Amino acid sequence: MRDTRVTAGETERTPARLLLRFLARHPRSVGTLAAVTITGAYVGFHVMLIGAGATMAAGASWAVLDRPTFDRFAGRWLRAWWRRWLTYHRKWQRVVFSCGLVQSSPKGDTRLPRLVSVRSAWCWDSVRVRLLDGQTPADYEAVLDRLASSYNARRATLRTLKPQVISLDFQRREPFDVLLTPLPEMPREEHAVDLSRLPIGQDEYGREFALNLVDGLHHLFAGATGAGKGSWMWGLLRALAPWIRSGRVRLWVLDPKGGMEFGQGAELFHRLATDDQSGLDLAREYVDTLDARKTEMGRQGRRTWTPGDSADYPLDLLIIDELASMTEYTDRDISREFERLLSKALAQFRAVGGRVVAATQEPTKDVIPMRGLFPTKVALRLEEASYVDMALGEGARDRGAFADQIPDYMPGVAYLTREGHREPLRVRAAYTSDEDITELLRFATSTEATVLNFPTDTDTGSNTDSAEATGTEQTATVTDSSDIEHIEVIDDGEDDDDFDAA
Numbered sequence: 001m002r003d004t005r006v007t008a009g010e011t012e013r014t015p016a017r018l019l020l021r022f023l024a025r026h027p028r029s030v031g032t033l034a035a036v037t038i039t040g041a042y043v044g045f046h047v048m049l050i051g052a053g054a055t056m057a058a059g060a061s062w063a064v065l066d067r068p069t070f071d072r073f074a075g076r077w078l079r080a081w082w083r084r085w086l087t088y089h090r091k092w093q094r095v096v097f098s099c100g101l102v103q104s105s106p107k108g109d110t111r112l113p114r115l116v117s118v119r120s121a122w123c124w125d126s127v128r129v130r131l132l133d134g135q136t137p138a139d140y141e142a143v144l145d146r147l148a149s150s151y152n153a154r155r156a157t158l159r160t161l162k163p164q165v166i167s168l169d170f171q172r173r174e175p176f177d178v179l180l181t182p183l184p185e186m187p188r189e190e191h192a193v194d195l196s197r198l199p200i201g202q203d204e205y206g207r208e209f210a211l212n213l214v215d216g217l218h219h220l221f222a223g224a225t226g227a228g229k230g231s232w233m234w235g236l237l238r239a240l241a242p243w244i245r246s247g248r249v250r251l252w253v254l255d256p257k258g259g260m261e262f263g264q265g266a267e268l269f270h271r272l273a274t275d276d277q278s279g280l281d282l283a284r285e286y287v288d289t290l291d292a293r294k295t296e297m298g299r300q301g302r303r304t305w306t307p308g309d310s311a312d313y314p315l316d317l318l319i320i321d322e323l324a325s326m327t328e329y330t331d332r333d334i335s336r337e338f339e340r341l342l343s344k345a346l347a348q349f350r351a352v353g354g355r356v357v358a359a360t361q362e363p364t365k366d367v368i369p370m371r372g373l374f375p376t377k378v379a380l381r382l383e384e385a386s387y388v389d390m391a392l393g394e395g396a397r398d399r400g401a402f403a404d405q406i407p408d409y410m411p412g413v414a415y416l417t418r419e420g421h422r423e424p425l426r427v428r429a430a431y432t433s434d435e436d437i438t439e440l441l442r443f444a445t446s447t448e449a450t451v452l453n454f455p456t457d458t459d460t461g462s463n464t465d466s467a468e469a470t471g472t473e474q475t476a477t478v479t480d481s482s483d484i485e486h487i488e489v490i491d492d493g494e495d496d497d498d499f500d501a502a
């Protein structure tokens with residue numbers, strides 16, 4: 001009679017062999033169970049139950065009070081463990097059978113691909129699978145929809161991790177289906193603007209999400225056409241409205257696609273360029289202005305730039321809507337010089353109040369060779385899986401930044417990576433409509449703008465005389481302070497051609 005035994009591997013099994021294999025394959029689960037049993041035997045099961053109850057109550061309170069930190073330090077491990085056994089493992093045999101992913105051995109055994117491990121982020125689970133001999137990732141790709149529906153997931157995608165090992169990634173939830181992302185109220189008073197916290201939307205946990213122009217410095221938004229880059233950039237400008245109005249922020253806007261994105265805001269801008277040649281002129285002027293400021297501040301001995309501390313030294317924000325128009329789809333001479341200027345702006349002006357915000361549809365090295373100089377990178381919906389790591393850095397997609405899987409009907413949704421956090425964060429910028437932009441224009445260009453009383457040099461304690469003696473050859477230092485930076489004064493008589501940090 002035909003042997004219909006099911007095996008996940010290739011060897012014949014005895015109970016002892018099966019037990020040993022289980023122990024070897026699941027050391028953490030077995031270790032935890034063993035530790036619980038030994039502890040119970042040692043301290044008594046009553047004491048252990050009371051301890052377990054108290055731990056669960058503390059964990060539940062933590063999860064209710066601060067879901068994101070709970071999830072970061074405990075939730076995702078617990079969820080991965082729980083889902084491994086109660087969802088993926090429990091149904092594995094049935095699912096691979098129904099999807100036709102099993103094999104028969106010459107001896108008549110039925111072989112199943114092995115479920116190796118499960119990792120869980122807030123929205124996605126990643127199930128690592130070892131393929132059977134003769135299987136290829138394409139066999140699994142062909143049944144992804146069936147796998148997703150078997151596991152009740154919204155969608156599934158596949159990554160090849162190494163030969164014979166793949167990750168099946170299941171999207172379990174879509175927070176932005178239920179989270180309505182209201183547009184943050186536009187601030188009207190200058191003191192309401194905090195450069196390190198400029199609210200523009202919500203994160204996947206429903207918390208307010210804000211951009212940080214102090215520590216986050218320069219921002220790169222990568223997203224396919226229609227991904228919602230406009231909402232991110234206009235959202236940022238709305239959050240800066242009172243400072244734009246008073247001149248504490250000066251906007252240099254380069255919209256080389258003929259002004260399609262920013263043309264309507266022309267009145268707001270200090271400079272606006274709508275084609276590649278005038279864009280290059282604008283970039284030159286921007287760099288010359290900040291170079292001159294750097295020299296001037298060095299001469300004055302001003303070693304710090306504090307946002308808004310002087311009318312002479314506003315925050316100069318360079319906004320570039322479509323980088324490819326300046327770096328890829330233009331004359332080689334224009335692109336070469338533009339890349340040099342942009343690299344310089346990114347590398348040298350943080351300490352004198354220069355910031356860059358740029359958008360691109362393709363985050364490739366050809367389009368943006370200096371992408372490593374953008375400390376904050378945001379990946380909206382991208383056309384290709386390979387773009388995700390280009391936009392966010394090596395390994396970002398493996399850690400759960402599935403920007404290529406953001407659906408078309410969710411513009412404004414993006415992933416970003418944060419220092420000190422392994423998992424990427426899924427966020428959504430609120431939609432900025434034409435009316436919201438008009439509101440910004442009306443407010444920021446209103447003639448009733450308040451005249452600022454900036455502190456003078458005497459107030460800020462800078463010493464012009466002594467500064468003159470110092471000359472301009474000083475070395476760069478930047479403090480970690482959130483709102484004060486030391487001036488960076490570098491002799492930059494030479495062109496900076498080697499900023500390609502990508």
Ligand SMILES: Nc1ncnc2c1ncn2[C@@H]1O[C@H](COP(=O)(O)OP(=O)(O)OP(=O)(O)O)[C@@H](O)[C@H]1O
Nearest residue numbers: 223224225226227228229230231411412429430431
């Ligand atoms: N945050 C958002 N929430 C909801 N809908 C949005 C959001 N942002 C944009 N949209 C919608 O998506 C459309 C495209 O957005 P947008 O023009 O900002 O994309 P884009 O990335 O700038 O595209 P392109 O590169 O072609 O200019 C908008 O017209 C709007 O209807």
